[in-house]
Amino acid sequence: MTAPPLTPAPQAAPMDPGSAAPARGNRGLGRVRTALTRPTTLLAAGVLVILAILVVSPLLGLLNTTLAADSRSAWTDVFASRMSANLLWRPLGNSLLMGTATAVLSTLVGGFLAWVVVMTRLPGRAVLGVLATIPFALPSFALALAWDAVFRNDLIGGSTGILMNMGVPVPDWLAWGPVPVAVTLTAHYFSLSFMLIAAALASVNGDLLEAAEMTGASRFRVARDIALPVVAPAVVSGALLAFAEGVSNFVTPALLGLPVRFHTLSTRLYGAITTGDVARGYVLSLVLIVVAALVMFASSRAGGRRSFATITGKGGRSRAVDLGGWSWPVGALAWAVILCTTILPGIVLVLSSLVRRTNDFSSGFTLHYWIGGSDPALAQGQRGILTNPQILDATWNTVLLGVSVAIGAGVLGLLISYVLTRSRGPRWLLGSMSAVSFVPFLIPGIALGAAFIAQFGAPVGPFPSLYGTFAILVLAGIAATIPFSVRAATSALSQVSKDVEESAVMAGAGLFRRLGAIIAPLTARGLFTGGVLVFVQMVRDLSLVVLLATPAMPVLAVLTYQYSSENFTQLANAVTVVIAVISVAATILARRLEGAAQPWSASR
């Protein structure tokens, strides 16, 4: 034979017993040593420390404050005293009622629109689909303010709404309390159910249904056995999300419920903290966190594992139900919903910022509230918002806050998701990191704000109190948006195959060089899109910052709330329009970027 020399080692040959014995003794130690010095392990530990400071410590601070000797009575005050009914039980009942109403109505409205957009041939359904997602990009107080502008009656004095000014009487139940709160919450959150259900329906549409019909099953049977199970998780998880938002929303009950003493947990805890009843406010925050967390946790269970909607991006050819004679009423209803939730509120907000006398179109129009100087005859001498240094200050703060949080949360989210998906750290480390980064998703914004005051509102060791600083706003913003940025980073990272990174390992690039030269450029677009969404979330958010912002450190959303409470309706609405423009513009920018080609992915 002419084969090259060969030295086959016998397979069953035992290793030299003399060398095997000590090797076995060192095995555990050697492995631990290499694991500890691995840069990914250090990265994981560092990220976990940041998460502990941002997420765990505020919650512990909140709990700890209520357990201090002088605050412990707050627990009995809230749960078992003569005040309990007013402080806890009735607001809790109202919160649950609003949550349930929001969940049911959002699912009906969102589900209906999703069906119309995905499953029918109604003309203009593509436009409907775009418009149906807009309410979610708007601040939730926009709809409450619009409602206020239209339906406000003379129950609590001050100026009245458009209808009253036109001579149409508005009953109290329509102007204030549970009905307007539930309806405006629904008008905001149905978008969420719409997006989830539409995505699920789109995935079931086409091939999947055709495959089922090939078996000879009836249409009803196909709908029951194939379509419904696929869509059900989206319906349930949309409903639970809407429930949790309805339970914990602050601004809507504050604007439309407080005047008639319709309290929810959020308004109660806000009232307690801002009037100095801090300990009781913290206890209520904890109650709110527990209620919301239970629901959000259930929703993540319902939607998480069986997310059929994301299995494939290709729906195949879409099939459509021909509505025949029903297309007119169905179309009219769909457009009416969109008209009332998206178009009319927008028009009302813009117009009502332009009228001379609040909500009175017969009083004539003016640009005073936008660009006017100080005039004692109008709004107690407040300047127009574009000439008001406080507003300009707040706009700058708000944009800077949005950008800082987007960058901070984006970087942190990328690091967390990198550690979670790419490193082979110890199981307990990854498990706890994954859990902690999910926690803020369970916490209502206003309660998280309260927790940040509890933890960082007083000096901690060498660190000064952060209350009233820009830093506390940024830190709270990052903490609140971690779950979203981790999700955005994870989906961006999943676009970068493991091989692509390992080939950089083979080239000898260290962890941070790989992150900088390979991972970051390839995930940049996904991260940027995620960052824009975080930016929008911060710009339109009120509940997180309402407790944290101070007159010295104003942000737009809080100013709107203050103007509205002080009855400067035009100013409040004008600022809301500014916020809405920033939010919607940023959202559109994000969508454009998603579709834009990158140099290396351009077609030939």
Add this chain to the structure above:
Amino acid sequence: MSPDAPTASLTLSQLRKDFGSAAAVDGISLSVPAGAFLVLLGPSGCGKTTTLRMLAGLESPTGGEIRFGDRVIACGDGSVDVPPSQREAGLVFQSYALWPHKTVRANIEWPLTVAGWDRRARRERVDEVLDMVAIAPLADRYPGEISGGQQQRVAIARMIAPRPAMLLFDEPLSNLDAKLRVDTRSELMRIHRATGATSVYVTHDQVEAMTMATHIALMNDGRIEQFGTPRELLDEPATAFAATFIGTPPANIVRCRAVAGRLVAGGTDCGPAPQGLSDGGEPEARVSAMYRAESLRLETAVHGSADRPMSGTGRLPAVFADQVPMADRWVVGVQLEDGTRVSVTRGAPVELRVGDPLLLVLPDAPDAVFDATGRVHEATAQVQGTVAR
């Protein structure tokens, strides 16, 4: 071409990789000299890719050790685990794993930048390897703008640019179409010769292994079934698994019992059993008789004919399944009564329809016999070994 890094022999000793309680690589040992082309061959899930990744340094072994020349580069107890970049190894991924945001030139150049080469040396080397794999005109394209075969060449150029002493290939041809695969095979062998580096190549395709390897480690279930030269694996299969995995067409296995010194398949006497088979004390031993495709003949079965029995000594009833031309011969596939598929080579195609009965005519003795555990029976192995030489 300037000289590459000094290449060296490669030795694996009792190498293992456990994921939890499952052993992906279950203690394998082998050694090849410097400049060898070692192919890790086996079905999917046999541990060949995990072995390659341990060589590259992308996985750490949980037992045993890897030596490159005299240098230990990984040790199962964690005491030694040389980082990938210091192993002087280059890897071509199955997916090529080109960096999509870098041009072809930048893909090849970046590893040199990381390694700290100066600008001029980088330029020269990149131009050199671009010419070597004949993709110079594509230098400024992005990977997404070139064909699969061209991407493959970029991946190879990127691997050899830093002059590695060990070339690692993870099923590099599996994403190419059949014709391109054949062309690229010879291209890879040319590059192996040009660099002189010790190469390790993972594949499930025995034709690739037989064409390119100086050494083949045939793997199954995390263990090495057989290690040797391509000729040795073909001529002297050590196990029934090896016999059925190697060769075009692979050898046939007929399941038999050894009864009273005879081999019996179904109800048919297949000739004398080799010495010492039923010595285990059992009256019957289950064995596998190996017949090469060229050792077998086919006879048309004639129904109801009295002078020619349907079957008899050395004649197994079968049905016709398919046939395909190969070089100047035809490979005819038939199915035995127990469902076993058998390939027979002959000079002319058969005129039969699928399902038609025929007889498989066995030679006087099988080419090899494997015992119940699948290991070759020594008596037949020696006979067969001398025949092969």
